[in-house]
Amino acid sequence: MAKEVVKQDGTTHVENDGTPKKASLGQKVKRHCARFWWLDLLIFIAVVLVIVLPIVYVGYPNLAQKEVNKGVLNITSMSLSDPAPDSFTLELDSVLSTTSKYHPELAAFNGSLHLKDSDPAFAYLDIPKVKAENGTVSHVDQRVQIADMTEYTKYTMTVLGTEEYSIYLKGRGGLQQGGLPKTNVNYNQKITLKGKSSLNSLKGFNLTSFNILTSEQEDGANANGTITIPNPTVLSVEMGTVTLDMSVAGTPVGVATIEDLVLKPGDNSFDMRAVTNQTTVVTMIFTDYKSGILPIDVVGKTAVFNNQSLGYYEKALQSNKLSFELDVIAALRRAGLADALGISNSTSKA
Numbered sequence: 001m002a003k004e005v006v007k008q009d010g011t012t013h014v015e016n017d018g019t020p021k022k023a024s025l026g027q028k029v030k031r032h033c034a035r036f037w038w039l040d041l042l043i044f045i046a047v048v049l050v051i052v053l054p055i056v057y058v059g060y061p062n063l064a065q066k067e068v069n070k071g072v073l074n075i076t077s078m079s080l081s082d083p084a085p086d087s088f089t090l091e092l093d094s095v096l097s098t099t100s101k102y103h104p105e106l107a108a109f110n111g112s113l114h115l116k117d118s119d120p121a122f123a124y125l126d127i128p129k130v131k132a133e134n135g136t137v138s139h140v141d142q143r144v145q146i147a148d149m150t151e152y153t154k155y156t157m158t159v160l161g162t163e164e165y166s167i168y169l170k171g172r173g174g175l176q177q178g179g180l181p182k183t184n185v186n187y188n189q190k191i192t193l194k195g196k197s198s199l200n201s202l203k204g205f206n207l208t209s210f211n212i213l214t215s216e217q218e219d220g221a222n223a224n225g226t227i228t229i230p231n232p233t234v235l236s237v238e239m240g241t242v243t244l245d246m247s248v249a250g251t252p253v254g255v256a257t258i259e260d261l262v263l264k265p266g267d268n269s270f271d272m273r274a275v276t277n278q279t280t281v282v283t284m285i286f287t288d289y290k291s292g293i294l295p296i297d298v299v300g301k302t303a304v305f306n307n308q309s310l311g312y313y314e315k316a317l318q319s320n321k322l323s324f325e326l327d328v329i330a331a332l333r334r335a336g337l338a339d340a341l342g343i344s345n346s347t348s349k350a
């Protein structure tokens with residue numbers, strides 16, 4: 001068929017032999033095109049492959065990656081609850097902060113959480129799909145398995161005791177921008193907490209009320225009181241029943257227990273019950289601490305939820321030394337025991 005057309009063209013060309021060279025050239029091109037249309041098609045395809053495809057399949061993914069790299073996730077609220085030795089329930093609200101002018105759809109992906117400069121992930125999260133815009137809010141609510149206990153314990157210790165830190169969300173997932181083909185991007189996003197990121201070693205921890213219990217108690221406690229713990233972060237942490245070792249200059253003086261401790265953002269106050277060694281305490285106020293004021297050092301001992309020890313909280317609490325001052329004589333007086341011990345109003349005279 002094509003050959004026939006070429007023949008006809010050739011005949012026409014002969015008829016117009018006398019026309020100027022320009023027209024003749026046009027005709028030549030036309031004939032060339034007709035004869036070598038397949039070559040032109042190949043050249044066209046080659047141009048597409050060489051110029052367009054790299055833009056779509058190399059330039060575009062690179063651009064997509066570059067734009068994704070501009071994103072920072074700001075956590076506006078975070079709650080760790082229902083803890084078990086190997087898992088916890090995570091609720092997380094975050095706001096995407098990005099300077100990119102593109103707003104692609106980001107597919108859901110399996111994200112891993114890492115401490116800065118740490119290769120092993122401490123946990124994996126199912127990150128839901130989002131439209132990436134500055135200010136996009138996303139909500140995560142899932143049961144999370146702890147992936148690496150050493151890393152997770154490092155994380156809890158970091159949250160408790162390190163003033164400034166950041167964690168990273170890593171992973172790989174699909175990205176779709178308008179009608180362009182779907183591409184994959186790598187995530188390595190910095191995660192920041194709104195406001196303060198650290199519990200700041202529980203600075204501000206204090207015993208704000210203290211009573212000596214003179215009647216027999218079912219749990220064996222001989223003192224109770226109120227412990228306050230400020231939490232400057234947006235984190236809420238359920239730690240279970242927490243026990244604290246109390247000592248004075250290295251000598252144990254008792255153990256305090258806080259039932260069902262949930263540390264919420266802001267100022268927290270918890271009821272505590274304590275079993276103190278009254279012999280040791282009374283001896284102290286008659287010897288080295290005649291003022292009656294005991295400088296008490298406090299270190300976490302256990303954290304138990306549903307009858308299971310939570311090693312990752314215990315290690316963090318054990319590594320964090322707290323202290324408060326306790327006016328024992330005032331407490332003895334309130335309990336009506338000062339006279340029996342022969343202690344006058346402010347200072348013991350032993």
Ligand SMILES: *[C@@H]1O[C@H](CO)[C@@H](O)[C@H](O)[C@H]1NC(C)=O
Nearest residue numbers: 072073074095096097135192
């Ligand atoms: C996210 O956090 C960064 C650094 O903490 C801050 O500069 C930015 O304004 C925050 N963005 C949003 C949307 O909160």
Ligand SMILES: *[C@@H]1O[C@H](CO)[C@@H](O)[C@H](O)[C@H]1NC(C)=O
Nearest residue numbers: 096097098099100133134135
């Ligand atoms: C992103 O959103 C934040 C808060 O809504 C705003 O302060 C910031 O200027 C926005 N940044 C850009 C690049 O639009």
Ligand SMILES: *[C@@H]1O[C@H](CO)[C@@H](O)[C@H](O)[C@H]1NC(C)=O
Nearest residue numbers: 109110111112124125126147
């Ligand atoms: C996410 O990836 C990790 C590592 O490949 C894997 O162990 C984990 O099961 C994955 N999680 C989900 C929900 O797919």
Ligand SMILES: *[C@@H]1O[C@H](CO)[C@@H](O)[C@H](O)[C@H]1NC(C)=O
Nearest residue numbers: 204205206207208209324325
């Ligand atoms: C701790 O609480 C007691 C009793 O309320 C108070 O007298 C004391 O000043 C507080 N200590 C600190 C460091 O705030």
Ligand SMILES: *[C@@H]1O[C@H](CO)[C@@H](O)[C@H](O)[C@H]1NC(C)=O
Nearest residue numbers: 209211213224225226271272
């Ligand atoms: C301590 O125990 C006494 C007597 O049982 C009770 O009246 C008081 O409310 C308790 N205080 C705290 C802070 O638990």
Ligand SMILES: *[C@@H]1O[C@H](CO)[C@@H](O)[C@H](O)[C@H]1NC(C)=O
Nearest residue numbers: 251252276277278279280283
């Ligand atoms: C109280 O402490 C003394 C030493 O100071 C110790 O001998 C005694 O066993 C302790 N009592 C209890 C009940 O732990």
Ligand SMILES: *[C@@H]1O[C@H](CO)[C@@H](O)[C@H](O)[C@H]1NC(C)=O
Nearest residue numbers: 241304305306307308309310
């Ligand atoms: C809690 O654990 C202890 C020992 O680990 C066990 O003896 C006890 O029965 C358990 N209690 C409950 C309510 O599971």
Ligand SMILES: *[C@@H]1O[C@H](CO)[C@@H](O)[C@H](O)[C@H]1NC(C)=O
Nearest residue numbers: 333338343344345346347349
């Ligand atoms: C406190 O002690 C002083 C003398 O040591 C005494 O005069 C005063 O009455 C006492 N006050 C009380 C409330 O016991």
